[in-house]
Amino acid sequence: MHPRRILDGVRRGVEHGGNKSGIPTVNGALVFDRRYLGKPLIYCGTGGLMPRVSAGVPCERKQIKPGDRVVMLGGRIGKDGIHGATFSSLPLDELSPVTAVQLGDPITQKRMADFLIDARELGLFRALTDNGAGGLSSSVGELARIPGGARIDVAKAGVKYPGLKPYELVVSESQERMTLAVPPETIAAFSEFAAKRGVECFDIGEFTSSGAFEIFYEGKVVGCLDLEFLHKGVPRLEMEAEWLGPPPLSSNVTMPPPSLDPALYDRDGAKTLLELLGRPNIASKEWLIRQYDHEVQGMSVVKPLHTVAVATQMACSGPNDGAVIKPKPLSVMGIAVACGICPRLSDLDPYVMAQMAVDEAVRNLICVGADFGVPDSFLAIIDNFCWPDPVGDPQKAAALVRACYGLQDAALALNAPMISGKDSMKNDYRGKLDGRDVTISVPPTLLVTAVARMRDIQCSRTADFKARGDAVYLIGGTRLALAGSELHSMRAGDLILAGEPPRPDWDEAVRIYQWLGGSSGKDHGKIRSLHDVSDGGILTAVAECMIGRGFGTMIQVPVEDGKSMDPWLFSFGEGFHGFVASMAEQDTQAVEAEMRTLGIPFRKIGAVIAGDSLVVRYGGNDARSWSLPVRLLRGAWNKEGYWE
Helix, strand or coil, rough: CHHHHHHHHHHHHHHHHHHCCCCCCCCCCCEEECHHHHCCCCCCCCCCCCCEEEEEEECCCCCCCCEEEEEEEEECCCCCCCCHHHHCCCCEEEEEEHHHHHCCCCCHHHHHHHHHHHHHHCCCEEEEECCCCHHCCCCCHHHHCCCCEEEEEEEHCEEEEEEECCCHHHCCCCCCEEEEEEEEHHHHEEEEEEECCCCCCCEEECCCCCCCCEEEEEEEEEEEHHHHHHHCCCCCCCCCCCCCCCCCCCCCCEEEECCHHHHHHHHHHHHHHHHHHHHCCCCCCHHCCCCCCHHHHCCCEECEEECCCCCCCCEEEEEEECEECCCCCCCCCCEEEEECCCCCHCCCCCHHHHHHHHHHHHHHHHHHCCCCCCCCEEEEEEEEEEECCCCCCCHHHHHHHHHHHHHHHHHCCCCCCEEEEECCCCEEEEEEEEEEEEECCCEEEEEEEEEEEEHHHCCCCCCCCCEEEEEEEEECCCCCCCCCCCHHHHHHHCCCCCCCCHHHHHHHHHHHHHHHCCCCHHHHHHEEEEEECCCCCCHHHHHHHHHHCCCCEEECCCCEEECCHHHHHHHHHCCCCEEEEECCCCHHHHHHHHHHHHHCCCCEEEEEECEEEEEEECCEEEEHHEEEEEHHHHHHHCCCCCCC
């Protein structure tokens, strides 16, 4: 099956599951690597608001009493989704069951979600959980720990069609279902209200204090498990892990970071930038973004793209770093959402990869104007691991351990709690490719999603340069490296990356983020645009800031002691804590003074100029330059066909 066909199906599923349920698609990423050929990874997540107190009870409290009814709400049970959890925990091969994939129904999901909000405010139930992995076996089994037991008769559950066996009714992961604890005194009102709202509910049993999870079918016992055994009876898995480091540079399967002659920058610098802008991991995703609806509920403030001349033939769009939504119509408070993912750094060091994923997610929040370190603000992250099977492979297990340490160190340094997450540890494919037996393992991949508060959405920022004459700065970005960069990947082809990756300086990061996030100083509000330095390096970030409005820009490669910094490293190196910023020229003196006082590293690297070209100057005393019109930058970035 061609990857494009898979991508089309994924896009359709995300759109149907989200937009048709009233959820805007406001942020995301699309990452390409040949090692995803065997098992593409798809991450989906949603967030919501809840009141602190509902019906006189703290909203986060789950309280269940013996005698409360076990109610299955929403969709019906079918064979779809049977063994979904075990399927995702095994290598993919030609015998993988089709029935493991659930069939979604977003309309049922939307009706159920709306009903639950109203039923919560009426105090009609005590607790609920979703029927995810394991179906009723998991949802009822988890809730049963609160009162100390549960008894259900799965014959009373609604089914899509007859013929399902009792165990199938228990483990099916058919979608759009929730399990609730409903007090006996409100079960009649709950059922009546559900019928009025067109939502099916099935009273399948009761919670008990028996210490067991009892399963019946038409009154006959088909299963009974002690809760202590159910939750703690499986022996803890122990694995051996030994970190030997990445493959040596001398290996014939590795590619060291490119060693580029500064003398060739004049000839190849412009061509390299255009090649990078057309790379699948950097090029425009507008063709995909426009198939989603980020305006559902009409609350998006900063969109996935910044667009000028909207709805005209002159319309042009450039990328934004994250999203800002306004969840309450009568409040100026906003919520920023962003993500970070950089699997190619796993080849060099999973510890650095995990730290970079956290840093990128937080940088993207900062870019759109999120608070950082402000009293009464919040910033939290979610970690989602997808890993090749570490069981029996000490090196892969060690990579997982190092990634966890990196995630921990970054989260502690930035005071960002990890509030949720998910992991999948069997992302391997075993089958045939061109008639040969092959095993394709995904690169160790960590997606970090970050969310933060904005005190005032009117202070939100986008990435595009705003006016000619503005000064352009590099804030942070003091530790650049070509190892692990998109340029490194482009030169490596199918070889594994090797070399010394960039390293973070968390003390420096906190100073930068506190200033940009509004908890120190006062002149950060004079920044007109902010864009993080990530895939492709500084020049790629500058080009992305130009593409939307089409303003010309002059960039000067920094000069030290009369000599230009390595132009390749400055232009295309990647690292931690770096931003491209623009501000009005008249504000530069005050902003620079404040950054010096607060210990914020910065360089003035150029200006937004008249004309419509990117001009790059370098060479120190031997000044040289090359230029590219915005038309070519935009054409390379909007390149189509890279997914074919």
